[in-house]
Amino acid sequence: MATDILRFATAGSVDDGKSTLIGRLLYDTKSILEDQYEAVKRTSLARGEDQANLALLTDGLRAEREQGITIDVAYRYFATPRRTFIIADTPGHIQYTRNMVTGASTADLAVILVDARKGVQEQSRRHAFLTTLLQVPHLVLAVNKMDLVGYSQERFEEIKAEFTEFAAKLDVRDLAFIPISALHGDNVVERSAAMPWYDGPSLLQHLETVHIASDRNLVDAxxxxxxxxxxxxxxxxxxxxxxxxxxxxxxxxxxxxxxxxxxxxxxxxxxxxxxxxxxxxxxxxxxxxxxxxxxxxxxxxxxxxxxRPHNQPTVTQDLDAMVCWMSEGPPLAPRTKLLIKHTTRVAKVMVRDLLYRIDTTTLERDESATSLALNEIGRVKLRVAQPLFVDEYRRNRLTGGFILIDEGTYATVGAGMITQAG
CATH class of the missing domain: 2.40.30.10 (Translation factors)
Structure with a gap:
């Protein structure tokens, strides 16, 4: 009987092997039916591949398969005797930043894949920034395709050092590094004999044992x-x-x-x-x-x-927040009028000011920016028509987060994290 639920998001550059990794997790934990595997095997052979392409287990949408990339957040489920897992498989392209934000917003842990041959890429740094912006408590850098670099410990240590240097600029609470080969299953579910120099857990062992109970805020009722x-x-x-x-x-x-x-x-x-x-x-x-x-x-x-009487959220109509703009329509700019949904309250809101736009790869701030276009992130000041009961996002992700809604279409056009209330 699974004791609790771990929600984790996967991210990485295109072709870093996210879908293959998830397929491997599903297959090696016996979370798929035999006829599903046989169907994947037949499809793989028909495409000229010499073995079952486990990535097809996760790329369920026909458009994804035709393009050869994952284009939206796909949620998958599997369980072991120790835990139940919910996976948010997010796309790697920069134009799908909003999908990454959606997938990671409720995650307890994020797995960022890096191709051992290519090392840390722009997308790797961007995804690391987004996961820390969203206050995901645990981060795993999975160095994939180790079979293509001869299972080199030296190459793994190079990537580990490079990413550690970048992560020092971020608010990373817990960071782990695991060398894997999703294609062959090395260090995914079972420890790999091909990398005797690595004495840490496999990815699944880490997912099963990472401590998440203390991440839940049990202080602020x-x-x-x-x-x-x-x-x-x-x-x-x-x-x-x-x-x-x-x-x-x-x-x-x-x-x-x-x-x-x-x-x-x-x-x-x-x-x-x-x-x-x-x-x-x-x-x-x-x-x-x-x-x-x-x-x-x-x-x-x-x-x-x-x-609680002596532990209350801030009651305010003025918010200072980081916002990811998700709309393909008009950009977010000062004087924009929208609806805000915060916990269970929906109210009218207006953008008072755009303080800066942030480059999600270099972390540089553009204080001359006048708007936020699709997938861009910036810090804004908002004025809400009625009081909200808020905490800062870093303290409480649920009372510190919100979504922005278009008044005319009721479509979600933005997601925000409160940095300062009042």
Missing amino acids: RFPVQYVIRPYRADDPELHDYRGYAGQVTSGVLRPGDEVVHLPSGMATRIQRIVTADGDVAEAFPPMSVTLLLEDDIDISRGDMIC
């Missing part, structure tokens, strides 16, 4: 209200006064009897019960979806927040 439950049945008088507040615990631990405060009113009360689909529970923690019943009758609506 945050409960955005998603839905107010007011059931009514004429034949059940107990339901006449039932008022529950449903939502997902984004951080912290909540228990019956705890003193809490409602925002924006500031009124204090206590938790009476915590209800789930399986009945009452003694505590709720991320990412549980629960219904809270409170001791006092307070006017609470969707988008409001329940938190």
